[in-house]
Amino acid sequence: MKNIGLYLHIPFCKSKCPYCDFYSFSGKSTQKDDYTRVLKERILSSTFTLQSSYSCKADTLYIGGGTPSVLGEKNLASLVNACNSGFLTDDAEITVECNPHGLDEDFFKILSECGVNRISLGLQSAVDSERRILGRLSDRIQVENAVKTAQKVGFSNITLDVMLGVPNQTEKSLKETLDFCISLDVPHISAYILKLEENTHFYKMKHKYNFPDDDLTADLYLQMCEELENHGIMQYEISNFAKTGAQSRHNLKYWHCEEYLGLGPSAHSFLRGKRFYFDRDFQSFMNGDSPIQDGLGGDFSEYAMLNLRLAEGLNEDKVINRFGHSIPDEIYEKSKIFIDNGYMQKTDNGLSLTRKGFLISNTILSEIL
Numbered sequence: 001m002k003n004i005g006l007y008l009h010i011p012f013c014k015s016k017c018p019y020c021d022f023y024s025f026s027g028k029s030t031q032k033d034d035y036t037r038v039l040k041e042r043i044l045s046s047t048f049t050l051q052s053s054y055s056c057k058a059d060t061l062y063i064g065g066g067t068p069s070v071l072g073e074k075n076l077a078s079l080v081n082a083c084n085s086g087f088l089t090d091d092a093e094i095t096v097e098c099n100p101h102g103l104d105e106d107f108f109k110i111l112s113e114c115g116v117n118r119i120s121l122g123l124q125s126a127v128d129s130e131r132r133i134l135g136r137l138s139d140r141i142q143v144e145n146a147v148k149t150a151q152k153v154g155f156s157n158i159t160l161d162v163m164l165g166v167p168n169q170t171e172k173s174l175k176e177t178l179d180f181c182i183s184l185d186v187p188h189i190s191a192y193i194l195k196l197e198e199n200t201h202f203y204k205m206k207h208k209y210n211f212p213d214d215d216l217t218a219d220l221y222l223q224m225c226e227e228l229e230n231h232g233i234m235q236y237e238i239s240n241f242a243k244t245g246a247q248s249r250h251n252l253k254y255w256h257c258e259e260y261l262g263l264g265p266s267a268h269s270f271l272r273g274k275r276f277y278f279d280r281d282f283q284s285f286m287n288g289d290s291p292i293q294d295g296l297g298g299d300f301s302e303y304a305m306l307n308l309r310l311a312e313g314l315n316e317d318k319v320i321n322r323f324g325h326s327i328p329d330e331i332y333e334k335s336k337i338f339i340d341n342g343y344m345q346k347t348d349n350g351l352s353l354t355r356k357g358f359l360i361s362n363t364i365l366s367e368i369l
């Protein structure tokens with residue numbers, strides 16, 4: 001078994017952002033400590049089974065949520081240490097998602113000492129009026145301080161989340177956000193187009209907000225790709241951009257359709273060809289309930305769909321290596337119309353979507369696969 005990725009879901013946030021559909025709630029401090037204890041027990045039992053039955057290790061650990069930083073540095077360090085007791089490889093990429101609000105030097109020092117080597121910070125926008133609409137608790141200065149404090153402690157691998165399609169966003173305000181990211185010299189940016197998810201405040205109140213229309217959102221996306229590329233932050237996935245060598249190794253596992261174990265309510269896993277997930281239910285996880293089986297995964301269609309999210313696209317050699325056959329002719333035939341119209345391209349050894357194609361990736365993928 002190859003090295004896998006390990007994901008821990010921390011289901012706590014100080015407050016709920018109006019666009020967010022992730023599983024999280026505010027939680028009491030006793031719940032956070034209890035959750036850390038239960039999650040540690042799950043980490044130790046799951047990783048013991050994987051090591052003893054399959055001699056398997058993880059070379060990436062991603063602590064996401066929710067807002068992992070609300071657990072506090074000591075709880076986070078104890079979770080990393082539990083994973084580290086023999087299960088993580090020496091060169092593992094260890095990422096912790098943080099909300100920039102109230103992070104000091106001690107916080108980053110303790111994370112660094114226990115082996116965390118990558119920090120993900122939720123910026124969304126550097127324009128404070130946009131940040132307020134998005135329900136972010138910190139202002140631009142606090143984000144800047146958090147990045148600089150992390151850098152001072154020695155973190156060079158930092159990623160910022162940016163959002164496109166925010167109410168009132170313009171090309172000028174997006175430029176302000178991108179200039180801010182570039183000035184902080186971070187090597188990785190994740191940039192997501194805001195999607196109105198059911199059960200969110202934005203969805204229910206959409207008539208009250210001035211969301212950019214589809215044309216402006218597409219322009220913002222293309223503007224961002226170009227601007228980041230001009231500064232050496234290259235697109236490697238629909239929503240992800242990095243300087244050379246700073247791509248997220250953990251997220252690449254998802255897009256390469258490799259194996260991962262997810263622990264925590266709502267966390268998904270793909271192991272030994274099977275998909276399963278924990279219910280979006282805190283108490284169920286605390287009670288030790290088993291994950292829900294979600295069928296088989298990793299067939300050619302799924303593999304192709306995930307790989308076509310990447311700028312490198314679908315590669316013949318890798319397909320042959322994994323499935324014992326080349327990319328089916330039918331896929332090349334169905335891609336032709338998209339190639340002719342500039343949405344896809346033939347690469348040296350396969351197929352990929354162009355930037356214009358990324359904007360309508362769902363349509364393309366459902367047509368060709």
Ligand code: SF4
Nearest residue numbers: 013016017020065066
């Ligand atoms: S901080 Fe992140 S996970 Fe929490 S509500 Fe906001 S967007 Fe969702």
